[in-house]
Amino acid sequence: MIGVDILDEMFIKNGLVIAFLVVGVMLFLADWMSKKIFNKRIPGVAIAILAALVMAYFGGDKGIANHSVFSGMALLGGAMFRDFTIVATAMGASLSELRKTGLPGIISLFIGVIVTFFVGGSIGYAMGYTDAVSFTTIGAGACTYIVGPITGAAIGASSDLIAISIAAGVVKTIFVTIITPLVAKKIGLDNPGTAMIFGGMIGTTSGVAAGLAATDPKLVPYGALTATFYTGIGVLLCPSVFYLLMVYLL
């Protein structure tokens, strides 16, 4: 089939442009559904993100990008564009707001990493992963899906443990994306100060960014700012201080 080959080649060559079209159509349909079906009670962005997650399930290790038609999604949704556009959102942030919540933001980063690590690790412990290496790797994975594998590799965890830790981190990102707009009101997430604390406590940049986008796009820069430091602090603490503590305790 020559026709299919030609189309296939065109899809791969123009991946990014196709991604623009696909995402544009997705957001248009999601907005339409939000208005007509859900009476604006569920924001269009949240519907689009949920649809994207469902699509990802039918892909492979790179989600939908495993299909050649959607290969450009990996570029548009990759770390470069994600970070570049997140930096651009800072244009809407005010310096005085950032200063006001600076210290609580930093404190929430440490509390967030500590709580997540020990709760995540304890659940692994309760489910039969009782040695220090397992506890540390699973706890680190609960922080973010980057902290998990880096920590696991550093302390010599087995590859299936590392897979669990990555999975825990991805579950967290998906969970945060879906749950944030639903609980935003209950946790008082409607101002820049709380958004910064939220970013520090939760920490997964992707999840925080997606969750806030679906809640109130104005809050994105504040949450993203603290969240970008979370993975760094996690990678710093988990394989060193926390691991030594677990070796001592278990």
Added chain:
Amino acid sequence: MKIYGVAFLAACYLIGQVIGKYIGVGLGIGGNVGGVGIAMILLVMINDRFYKKTSLHVETQAGVLFWSSMYIPVIVAMSSILNVKVALSNGWVAICSGILATSCCYLLIPLISKWSKLNLKKSTE
């Protein structure tokens, strides 16, 4: 010109990436520590300074604002390339630890937020 805004954004981003990388290497953990955060602080500070003297040219601002508005489409694309299958298929340990650990953090957010507001009041009094 809009490209001035895009170039300004690119400069902040790249400076942040370089500093973040050096912090990562300096701490001996590799990777990029807070590069995006540093770039954001840089952009806010420069923007704030311009704002006080003469605000950035409208066209220049439009160059940055375009990318800031592309943020949501990027997030949608990003959600579509997550490894959802592995997340769901790696068993209950991953699902439970991911969800329960995060839920505890959600519960703590109002407490820290309250504490932060009390602190703020004290410092202004």
